[in-house]
Amino acid sequence: MNELRILSPTAILGYGFPLASFQAGLDRDPHAIAVDAGSTDPGPYYLGSGQSFTQRSAVKRDLRYLIEAALERKIPLIIGTAGGSGAKAHVDWNLAIIQEILKELKLQANLAVIYSDIDREFLLQELKKGRVEPLGPVDQLTEEDILAATNLVAQMGLEPIMEALERGAQIILAGRAYDPTVFAALPVLKGYDPALALHMGKILECAAIAASPGSGSDCLIGYLDADSFILEALNPARECTSLSVAAHTLYEKSNPYVLPGPGGALDLHATTFEQLPQGRVRVTGTKFVPTENYALKLEGARLIGYRTISIAGVRDPIMIRQIDEVIASVKERVADNFQDLREYQLHVHCYGKNGVMGLLEPHPEAAHELGLVIEAVAKTQEIADTICSFARSTMLHFGYPGRKSTAGNLAFPYSPSDVSAGAVYTFNVYHLLEVDDPKRLFPIKMGRSEL
């Protein structure tokens, strides 16, 4: 079996890469360029709102080089979790960027777009059939959750991307996709071991983060053969070490030995990481253990209101000593003043005390100065503005016991002091859906550049 080479330019599309590293990757004659564009890490806002957490101009900069290189070399370019979260709004946002680049470069290409949005009616039926289970420490899914989610996606497996490749797509733009799939689809289509292909993809999806020193904005290449794969960093300032690659296996997951995905899990109990010369690492022994039923991971987020914040500092030691009591009293005053407005949340983050760790803080002793973020979340922006403003003015003039600084309690860095921060979302779907057909929920739209 010949070696198959997959080039990963960057950890997230839009995070950038040095052109010299990318050229070094192209010089190794890759069979595909693949890139992951998403993550749930930036929080629920992006999935819920349909916005991307990467900037358009940064994504366009990366894509221009990737598209030009892929089309020139006649190798596929595969993009997963378009727009950061992979819902239709994100995919269409990214598609428009691709079309703009093709137009500017006066190029044509066979495009495939794979959507990953889950129909609510369909999911309600599957829920009734008992085919939805919580994933980790999450409650059972309810009809209410399904109806409230503004965006609802499933992570696709290899199958829809393999089909798009079989149908001759040169550029594949996938909605929410299990991160390794964009790297593993071509190898599995060509008959390589899915366990090794997926494990290689699991590392390539973070690009040079698995190298030493690590970087989320530099290139990594994978060489796959019948019974192992090799990883190589493409910037001479970095190298892959058996430790850096093994350590990466721990990153952002709860169990490094068992890595679950669509249709089964990678099993790393027998995996070995072997150091090779010139900063390369060979990986062998990974197994794929299929699950009895094929399950997809669902993700959804719902709107919970609108946020307004106010930032202020406190330096007076008499106030700092009783900051918890002051905050509690201010909350009481707000509640008393707006008895008709029950549907709001008022929270004061207290930096210098427990602003970073909140409930988990083992040492909530106050420093000599505190940074406060007064935060109101309510069902309309107007109510949030009102609550935040009133809490801020109440705290500014609050007469706590022993007060000497009677002109004001807070130091504001800004005028205006309050910022309307807009819509607030929360994750409300994080479940597994059992399916009969791994492809049916992921419609593929194919066409020339116009699409």
Next chain:
Amino acid sequence: MRYVKDVALVVRSKNAGPYELTFDLMFPNAEVFEEVRHSITKEKIAALYKIEESQVLSIIHFAPAHAVKITIIRPRPSGDLGETDVYGAQQHTPLFELTY
């Protein structure tokens, strides 16, 4: 009594999905890893974070990276009301008090 932080190369925290928080302690070699790994218990982690032991989901020893991985339930789903650290990247410092 010695501190784990003094022999660890890496002490870090991060989300493992929106509902879990995971900590990685990585050691420079197999010897240190062997010496330290069994002293990291659910009981100690629960005490350091002042949480119930049942909130500590797992402690896994990963020899290829000379690492111990600890996963706990997040105090709230990432980005939910009252959130203090969306990425979970600054929740590791109580581990500096771990001893062996």
